[in-house]
Amino acid sequence: MENKHLLDFQNVFYTYDEEDKDSFAVKDISFTVDKGEYVVILGHNGSGKSTIAKLSNSIFVPSEGKVFVDGMDTADEKNEFKIREKVGVVFQNPDNQIVASIVEEDVAFGPENLGIPPKTIRERVDNALKAVGMYDYRLHETHRLSGGQKQRVAIAGMIAMLPECIVFDEPTAMLDPRGRREVINTARKLNSEGMSIVLITHFMEEAVFADKVIVVDGGRILAEGTPREIFSKTEMLISCGLDVPDTVKLSLLLKEKGVPIEGLPLTEEELTEEYLRILNL
Ligand SMILES: Nc1ncnc2c1ncn2[C@@H]1O[C@H](COP(=O)(O)OP(=O)(O)O)[C@@H](O)[C@H]1O
Ligand SMILES: [Mg+2]
Incomplete structure (x- = not known):
């Protein structure tokens, strides 16, 4: 099928409360992410960003509308594993994402669950750790790492699954400036090597490198455009609690x-x- 987007949200609604049909956390959201694209989603707290992240790899399925990953419907259970391999989500709190006590064991966890042969896992883990600059720490204890290092180990765990897209849900919100730089530089490097990136953030400086910026407010898309188009709308940004x-x-x-x-x-x-x-x- 030509013209297939890697990620394709089509008029997506999501509610946490099936009883109250008017309480949508995400309302009529449509956007696409193509191979190699770097998309930034901006929005203040409660605007629906994490809900969008979870809809992007079938952690959540839409209440209405469709999400497709490389043409696969996320609502179709038989696609779940393939979708999770293609799109990984990195969350805000690195401590909640580390599962093993040693760095390389943590990175190996995902591929092991996919039933990949040990020799291949070894290669994938080494490559993933090199990609995030944590190879020298492969035998270190995870609980001793800094926030930025833990977040990079979590990213390596995603990379080891060989995804085509990583969705970062405010990955730097709990980090100091150095940790933030480490994580953002890692995302940019992965993108320069061809991976699609969706970066959800409320740090405006992190949005200037995007191919496309999407502004969300109250569960809806308020604006979409290049960073230059978006940041020239200063009043619109300020009116929805954002900054430039x-x-x-x-x-x-x-x-x-x-x-x-x-x-x-x-x-x-x-x-x-x-x-x-x-x-x-
Ligand atoms: N587990 C949940 N149960 C009920 N409501 C939720 C839950 N998680 C989020 N919400 C609500 O959905 C809306 C969007 O939340 P969220 O996607 O987490 O926004 P953001 O990530 O932009 O802060 C908010 O109004 C929030 O209160
Ligand atoms: Mg959130």
Whole structure:
């Protein structure tokens, strides 16, 4: 089948309360993620982000509408294992995702459950640990790791399943700045190697590298576009409890003060280039 998206949400509704049909946590959500795409979902607390994450690999199935993973309907139970292999979800709290006491045993857990031969598991675990920069820690005890390291071990556990997409549900919310950088850099590296990434976050700076940004509010999609399109809608973001990246704030402030900044620099590099242009350097 041509034109098949890796992840395809079609008019999805989800309720935690089957009794109360009006209490949808997710309302009429439609979006797609293609192979190799980097999608960021922004939204304040309670806007439905974690529900979307759980709908993306059949942890939840829609109350109404459809979710397809590589053409497979997530509501069809016989697809469950194939779907979980293709789309992994990394959650907020690294401590809830670590299952073994030694790093390499933890990473091997997923592939072992798939019944993969030991020699192949060894290779997958080593490759996964190298991919997240934790290979040297393979024999370390998991409980001694920092938050960022634990989160990277959790990501390695996903990678060892050879997924085509990883959904990160606020993976940096409990981390210090260094841990946040480690995790975001890992996601960007995986994406540069061809993996699809869905990053759910409320840190605006983490959204500037996305191919596509989706803003959710009250369970609905409020806006979808490139980071530049989204961050130029400052008022819309503020009205739904979000912010703009510091670089954007600074640009807007300088423009207000009469500095002739053109366009909307998003990253520090872009802002520096714009300064150099203005100063004719
Ligand atoms: N287990 C649950 N039972 C009932 N309501 C829930 C449950 N989990 C989340 N909700 C509700 O669903 C809505 C969306 O929650 P969630 O997807 O966790 O949002 P986010 O991840 O953006 O904070 C919220 O109103 C929340 O209170
Ligand atoms: Mg959440």
